[in-house]
Amino acid sequence: MSAILETRGLTKAFGAVVAANDLSVSVAPDTVVGLIGGNGAGKTTFLNLVTGYQKPTAGTVTFEGRDITGLAPRRITRLGICRSFQIPQVFDTLTAYENLLVGLGIVSLGRRAFVGSALGDQAPEAVAEEMLQRFRLGEWRDAPASALPEGVRKLLDIAMALAVKPRILLLDEPTSGVSADEKFALMDLVLGAIRADKVTVLFVEHDMDIVRRYTERILAFYDGRIIADGMPDRVLADAEVRRYVTGEPVPGGA
Amino acid sequence: MGDLLAVTVDGVLYASWLFIIAAGLTLIYGVMRILNMAHGSLYALGAYAAASLAGAWLRGGHAPMGSYAMLAAAAILVGLVMGPLIERGLLRFCYGKDEVVLVLVTYALFLMLEDAVKLVWGVEAYFVAEPYGLLGSVELGPLSYPVYSGILVLAAVGVGVALLYAVTRTKHGKLLLAVIHDREMSAAMGIDVNRIYLVTFTAGTMLAAIGGALTAPTVSVLPGMGVEVIVLAFAVVVIGGLGSMPGAALGALIVGLVRSAAVHWLPQVELFSIYLVMALVLVFRPRGLFVAAEARKI
């Protein structure tokens, strides 16, 4: 199967600090991939490099066979890769509804420019209403984003990423800041909403239970490199991963 | 060759004058995030106070040398009276407002001070020319410069060194840096931000007044004398980078030298040379020479 996203030798150095070191990854379409690793391991840098927030020092990023290395975030978004953020990036003075409408409006404005993404015949306003319902944001519809609880902001942030109809969605710690008992509900909600559209998902996560439950494949990062790549059970059982990433005793359910 | 010397000397003299004024502006902006449009009026107040005090001193028949002390006293007086008056009486009610709104607050203040000055001193010109010529002149090639101009340079250097010392070596200065770095955190850590603001604004006011007091002997002190100064000082501060003290020094030097070169070699462009420099600097260094764009955590 041909890869939807492929990186080769992706490297990012800030002076002497190498935040990403020779990352070569190939992601198949319609999969869910988990990115794990300690703080500063290079997960977010990987996301930043793929989505164009940072330009790599070396290496390439290919999306559906097309070289997208160093393109601006909006170009990459328009090609079909979108992301959510560790710190929710929402429009504080706009309501939840309007936040979604901004993205949907951009899509409808640039409908022709979006490859493989269209709203169909639906008006952006209707899609926004529908998304509010799908993400259970209905009760917050007319509240300014600045007034939303952190977990809701997180959800809105993810919904906004999805509003632009990406082929690949990159989620940066979707469950951080969300209470432990809500994490699974949130992931069910998010992945349920996404997977219906056969969107490829890569997400950064610290909670290994979440990773184990929702991913088909795990990339483990340490010190800017990928130290393990494969099926969740295999990666989580890997000795290096256990030493540098999870730090947990040998799990029973391997 | 002689030309080059003159251009340099004239440029440095102009730069010294500008730096004293711009230093106060950039200090206030750096700490309080207020681009103070009333800075020019405070400069004018310094000049008025200096002309009145030194004038009275000289008319009273005291030793002419004492007039220098009077200039300094006037600047300190204006700083100590107007600084706290404006900061406590007006600005503290406006903290937390948008930067642009704060610019408007100080613009309103500028309008009011312009008329207040007129009410106190009238529209007649005030003079206190004696200190300018008192110390004699030095010959530089075909040109002669009053020794007083040297005092201006010394004052500028003194202001720069004093500020540098105050900020990097004193406890107060370190608190100041903390406030510049992160206001909320400083307040949370128990730093009395209000006190820092009061001291900063008073110091900034005093710098404007020093600029005015030192200028008083070389001009006639008149209503409206502060208007031109504001935009010039803005240009200097923007070129150097808002809030940056070394930036203000370098900005003043650049503006001084460019203007002096224009006057000597290309008088036609003098009128907009400064704005041209400002536009050019901003094109290549969008935040000025000494301030780098900060990356944002996402």
Place this chain on the structure above:
Amino acid sequence: MSAGAPPRLWPRLGLALLVTLAVVPFLPKWAAFLVTLALAKGLVALGLLLLMRTGLVSFGQGLYYGIGAYAAGMGASALELGDAVPLVLLGATAAGLVALLLGLLLARYRTIFFAMLSLAFSMIFYGLLVKTSALGSTDGFNVAARSTFGLPTTSPVGRFGVYGLGALVVFVGAASLDRYLRSHLGRLAPAIRDNELRVEYMGASVRNVVHLHLVLAAVLAGAGGALTALAVGHVDPETTYWTTSGEFVFVAILSGTGSVAAPFVGALLLELLRSFAYEHAPNTWQLVVGASMLAVILFLPEGLWSVFRRRRRAA
């Protein structure tokens, strides 16, 4: 609010247009002129409102105001255009074209740096005008339109030509801007103000939108400048001086960005205030104007328009 889209503003603006036109014969003559000036300056402030909603404050709108005024003036003298309508269009177009060019650079700047770079451009233009003795240097030159919509300025109706044209331009400008701000593109303005990064991550070019808004604001300012030139009958470099730009920012902030009608109310109140202060306190009018400004900033932090809004909330 229930159906989603907020009510359109243009019927109300249309009503305001009709009222503005209908009251002319009843207004004292001096007031008709003040209203014309307020409409013209309000147009510039309206452009600033668009920029402010996008998160930008320009201290150099005098540049476009001045270009509009000079373009209209030169159109009347050099191109011998006699009618006010093409002159206003000329002013707006010229200002828009300049913004199109400068926008290539300005659209990259934000906050105070945007403000100062705009200011630098307007001051460079000021310097050029002062240097151009063919255009009268600081004295400027006189401008006279012979007619408005073909009505000669000497006719009883044509005398109010610039006033009526001003009201019409304001109606078109305010109604289209209001419509624009409710469109998908227009909604990007507050989004950019709140979070540029996210806008980019939704696939829109912040720089292009800002560039567009710069041009729109310049077109409005240019039309305002041309109207001022025609109403006053004179253009001079003062139009591009930083104090003029400052006055526009003042009007925009004083009015508040709540509604496209706000800048015109603010501009009119400022003209009235200044005019009565000149008359009753010729020696201390700056004190009066400054104190009024402070009072508004301190007691009406959301601008004068919030007075109307509060009334509604209370009702």
Place this chain on the structure above:
Amino acid sequence: MRPWSRSLAATAVLSTLLLAGAAVAQAPAPAAEVKPFKIGVVTFLSGGAAGPFGVPARNAAEVVVEALNGGKLPAPHAAKGLGGRAIEVVFIDEAGGPTTQVAEYRNLVQRQNVDAVIGYISSGDCLAVAPVAEELKKLTLLFDCGTPRIFEEGTYRYVFRTAPHATLDNVAAALYVTETMPKTRKVAGINQNYAWGQDSWTDFEASMKVLRPDVQITTSQMPKLGAGQYGAEISALMSGSPDIVHSSFWGGDLDAFVLQAAPRGLFKKSVAVFTAGETAMYKLAGQIPDGTIIGARGANGVYAPDNALNGWFRTAYTDRYSLPPVYPSYRMAQAILGLKAAYEKAQAGGAAPDQDKIIAALEGLTFESPSGTVKMALGKGHQAVSEAVYGTVKNVKGKITFVNVKRYPAEKVLPPEGVKSADWIKSSLKK
């Protein structure tokens, strides 16, 4: 309904404000036998031009109008007020630029219902106001502004200028320099970078080149209006070692230039020609060296003739303001007295004349002022001409006196009717 009612409320509030303003403005005056003649006086009351020009002019208006109302002026202006009718004055600040001034002019005429306007120091304001005066058909006397363009570019019925335009100052300065300093070879200039400064230098340079074709210009400095710091300019002037430094500086700029240039010895090397120097010389007596050439923009101030009218004006003004009147004061007095002369001529012992009669009387009028006899000779009888005077400073015991004073009749320093100043300088000055 609510939004509609809101916009109606807004409209109502604004209309009420406008109408209330109108009511305040047009509050009915008590029915008097003869209403006072109301003059709107516009001059700088704020900003840098207030001290040197605006306020001395306002002071002169107060002194003259008060004395006129009391009938205290010597002949030929001894009659009370305007032919017995009292004068009332409204002062307006000239600050704010032409746009503001056009608005304020309309307010004066349409809201305050003045009978005439006297004003304008800035040429830009004069140019802008003149067509509005025509539109509103209101008698307007420009008292000070200098640009020759007003009557060279337009013809006006309601607009008069009771002072000569600026060409005179610089042509006369060039004549004076050629006559008193025949060895002049190198000339430099420092003028403010705005229309008046530029025109002054253009006229002076052109005149010098016609009068002394071998003259060499070392530098022409044009600092910004209100710059205040002239260190580099003074160096640039000094490096060329010119015989003459021409300057049309005024007000604070002139003071600052003199204060900064004197200690550096510029005036020891070169003779300064200050075309508007009179406003500064009282205050700067200690700094202005012997030999400096000073003008007063006509026969004003120290150069005013020794007649009864001038004697009265100097005394009355000095008594009240403890400073002698300067040329803007003289020009203000000149404008008011010109109006008075025209009014009384039109009245001719009969009833109060209407505006058309006053205008007819003022066209081409010759009248007496503290500066001597003024003729409304140019611009189809709307533009005054008067003689030009220059002299050289001699400091006698700390007091400035003038030697070598030369008077130039109007026809020697001003172009005749219908000829533009610039053309006239090039073609006819030599003769």
